[in-house]
Amino acid sequence: MTVATDNDDLQSTLMIPGPIRLSTDVQNALGTPSISHTGTHFTKTFQSALLKLQKLFNVEEKEGYLPFVISSSGTMGWDLVGNNLLSSSDTDCNNNALVLSTGFFSESFYLCLQSYASNKSTVDKIVAPLGTSDFDEAELIAKLSSKKYRLVTITHVDTSTATLVDLNKVVKVIKDTSPSTFIVIDGVCSVGCEELDLGKLKGIDFVFTASQKAIGVAPGLCLGIISPRVVDFILNENKNNIRGYYTNLTKWLPVMQSFIKNQAKYFATPPVQLIHALNVSLSGILKQGVTKRVEEHKSKSDWFKDKIVNDLKLKLVSQPGYGAHGLTAIYVNNPAELLKKIGADGIVLAGGIHKDIKDQYIRVGHMGVSIENGDLEKVYEALKKNVIQ
Amino acid sequence: MTVATDNDDLQSTLMIPGPIRLSTDVQNALGTPSISHTGTHFTKTFQSALLKLQKLFNVEEKEGYLPFVISSSGTMGWDLVGNNLLSSSDTDCNNNALVLSTGFFSESFYLCLQSYASNKSTVDKIVAPLGTSDFDEAELIAKLSSKKYRLVTITHVDTSTATLVDLNKVVKVIKDTSPSTFIVIDGVCSVGCEELDLGKLKGIDFVFTASQKAIGVAPGLCLGIISPRVVDFILNENKNNIRGYYTNLTKWLPVMQSFIKNQAKYFATPPVQLIHALNVSLSGILKQGVTKRVEEHKSKSDWFKDKIVNDLKLKLVSQPGYGAHGLTAIYVNNPAELLKKIGADGIVLAGGIHKDIKDQYIRVGHMGVSIENGDLEKVYEALKKNVIQ
Known part of the structure; x- marks a missing residue:
């Protein structure tokens, strides 16, 4: 545009x-020398940032939610969902997606997902009246019952309309009606400033956000967290349907699984300064509570x-x-x-x-x-x- | 790994x-406040960086080579090539690719491209003996004459073996044998420290590199330049075969075409500090010559x-x-x-x-x-x- x-x-x-102002600490962390992306210092920093992301979403380490941090803008979150969750073999009729739309960004998510859908599948949407997140519950239940949906997407806050979705309400309806459907949250303008507590609100499978919003870092990182069942789906059931390298989470998730255990692993050179700045910002957020x-x-x-x-x-x-x-x-x-x-x-x-x-x-x-x-x-x-x- | x-x-x-040490100027540019990604200051900075990239590759503005800068690691360069140049309709038999391999990174490029090839096309490779870039000329000519290749990739320097390819030699053979084939250079460990003069060596269609190598910036940017015929191929002939958003250059090229004219355009929030640092680093490189x-x-x-x-x-x-x-x-x-x-x-x-x-x-x-x-x-x-x- x-x-x-x-x-x-x-x-x-x-x-x-977004980009929002940086705290002095975060800005200083950004302006530091480059260090080895496989060295002890960076490995420790990356581990620390990943563990803090689990805390940010209030999930315990043992629950198996896997955080991720990738060099890109938040826009790539849509591709991560499309390529890894929606891609399927051409004979699979179960990979439909439903987008709950509250504005420009939900609409873009919808268009992005369409380009990943196979011939046998559809990407549907329900659009809330402008300025609301009033999704008709009967329509939502009817849709979810009409065919098998691989995933539903919710744009927690649509940055184009400043509209917030009441997740407690919507997530419950989806879970009750279609428990096997993955619930995906575009948290770009919500993570770090809206309630998104995966420990309390069970059933959320995939959240992504961008570093330059309420996370308080410079732009350049797409980050989030993935539920154990979706980690398993990507690394096993769906792995052969996922195309390419950079938006392919079978490449990235093992890197995150390694760094979170304080062990370096190489797929692509991580942005060491941005991740250092992220770690500093998350420290501040968790300290505040x-x-x-x-x-x-x-x-x-x-x-x-x-x-x-x-x-x-x-x-x-x-x-x-x-x-x-x-x-x-x-x-x-x-x-x-x-x-x-x-x-x-x-x-x-x-x-x-x-x-x-x-x-x-x-x-x-x-x-x-x-x-x-x-x-x-x-x-x-x-x-x-x-x-x- | x-x-x-x-x-x-x-x-x-x-x-x-890589990541390599930063100059003090570049490090200072990195540690600056966030600014509006559509404001006059950032727009001017981005324009300036794009114009400098044309100079870096020694092409005149009027020749229509389009530089690009995207938030990601250099690894995404492989996906940009695969998704935008190799993707095609399933009935197209002309989208074959040939990889000239000199090590681990050429091999990864090969594997990445394979995942973008349609059923009707193949990704072939010629492997040089370890530590050399001795591609058998007769084999290269025979391959290029055997079927229609959409593209040939050359890893200018393979970072795994520190081996340099003599572009003057290889590019000439490809151009003479198959002039319609796009010549793609993985310049990750070469741009900024090896000769890669598109004004002198005609026929190169696509170059990409990463910011943390000889460009002298922190990791977090994939950047490069694209020939007019490939810009046209992406934006017109092939546009409907390109999937997704983030690795889809039909989304990005209009952004670059706009910023290079000092006009902001939004697709995804650009990493303002990294691009500022890039602009500073390119100034230093061009000043040195x-x-x-x-x-x-x-x-x-x-x-x-x-x-x-x-x-x-x-x-x-x-x-x-x-x-x-x-x-x-x-x-x-x-x-x-x-x-x-x-x-x-x-x-x-x-x-x-x-x-x-x-x-x-x-x-x-x-x-x-x-x-x-x-x-x-x-x-x-x-x-x-x-x-x-």
Whole structure:
């Protein structure tokens, strides 16, 4: 998609929904010398980051959930799901996929999956009304009962609409109706700022996110966690249907299984600085406590949304009760003009990207460091000044 | 592949064939704040890096060679070739590939391509005798005349054997025998330290490399350049045969075409810090002059190889006249023991990875910063001390 080039300034306060601002610790970790990707130091760092990812998702080591960290943007998460879970032999009729769509990113996930489906299978979708995650339960049950679905995808937060899906509700319906179906979460704008507790909410099979969102690192990593039954499916049952190298998890999972045991293994050179920065960022997140971090994002988001709606009398793209907590999408008159004015005030916000309302709204990111030091208050003041002007 | 975990030290001198040491400028560029991936600053930086890549390969802007930079390891280069050039409809018999193999990495390229070939096509290979790039010319001509090859791949330097391919010779044979065949160069251990001048040596269609080799950046980028006829083939003739998103160049090439004109375009969030670091590193390389840089690598490599062979009386894996200039592979007794001793002297070298001779040799990287400040001399002294001991 062609986008407007924001007129930013290097001194500006970055308040887009990713890349987000880095903490000083993370930025310092990024600017370190290269080290051997098979040396003791890096091996220990990678192990540490992988173990922390298990903690982030609240799963015990012994439960066998396998975390992964791969050099790429978060977009590759869609390919990891398509290539490893949906690919099948041409005679297999069981590899259908169902996408629960809440915006631009769910739609892209849907299109990406289509290109991995065999002739005998379909990729279906259920689209929630704009700004909600109201998936009709009867329709969902009917669909899941109509044929065998290999997987269902849920975009936990769609970054295009700032809409949050209530996983507790949806996951239960899927599990009850079709327990063999893999439940896949696109957690790109949720992991690290929304509740995604795999220890508490059982049944989630695959989560991926990107490093530059609420994880608080620079862009360049796709990371996540995979349930034991999906690890087994990829490494055994489906291994011969998976194509290529880089998006092929039969290449990557043994690397993760090795590093998590503090043993180097080579498939492709890992981005040593980014993984070091990830490890530092995850340390900070776990030190703060995931529950507390999620609560703080919720509380700050609630404050901001309340001010926008009640004080500035603006309308949100997300309907009440469906708002994500790491970003806010706000309808405004002439978004391009407003972004320019706010930019002149030293704050970088993002434009709209949902095709139906692209030129009617702006997006404000409030993840990680940005909610800690008065940045969001500055955004509110700048919006107030420029909207009321 | 499971590898020995080197007992490195953060103060050690890193002399493996990638990741290589960073210059201070590049390291500083890496440790900078995140900025908007669609903002004026990043757009300008990305444009600048892309234009510099054209200069690195000595092609004029107007000739239409399209550079690309993607967040991933260099390994993804194989998938970019497989998915975009080799994929075809099942009835197409013209999508055969020929791999010219000089070691472990050529072999991996071969295996990766196989997984993209349709039922009607084959991936063939010609293997040069170990330590040489002696491809039998008659065999090459016979193969190329026997059926229609969509592409031939050449691993310019195979990092497993430190063997260099004489491109002038091979490219001419391919062009003369089968001019419609795309010539693909795996330049992972060559771009930035070996001569690869697309302005002088006409006929090369696709080159890729990784950021952590002679380009002098941290790991995390796959980058390269594509000829106009291959850009056209991907975006038009073959577009419907290319699967998925992340390794699908119909998604990426329009992004590169846009940024090179200083216009942001979104497909996946680019790694802003890594691209900033790339831009800084390319500035340094172009300032030095590519020809001069290649000569300096050659001269330092010749000096080192001469000392190893004539003073230390050790044997190289590469046969005389076939040695790469960014690394040296040396047969030694008990490599694991030697690497440990050298490690204790504060230098990190790499072990062998070619399956036939895996436990018989070591590898020394000498790319970029490492050849400028006496590091290779230190390696020689350490080898001398520990080999003669």
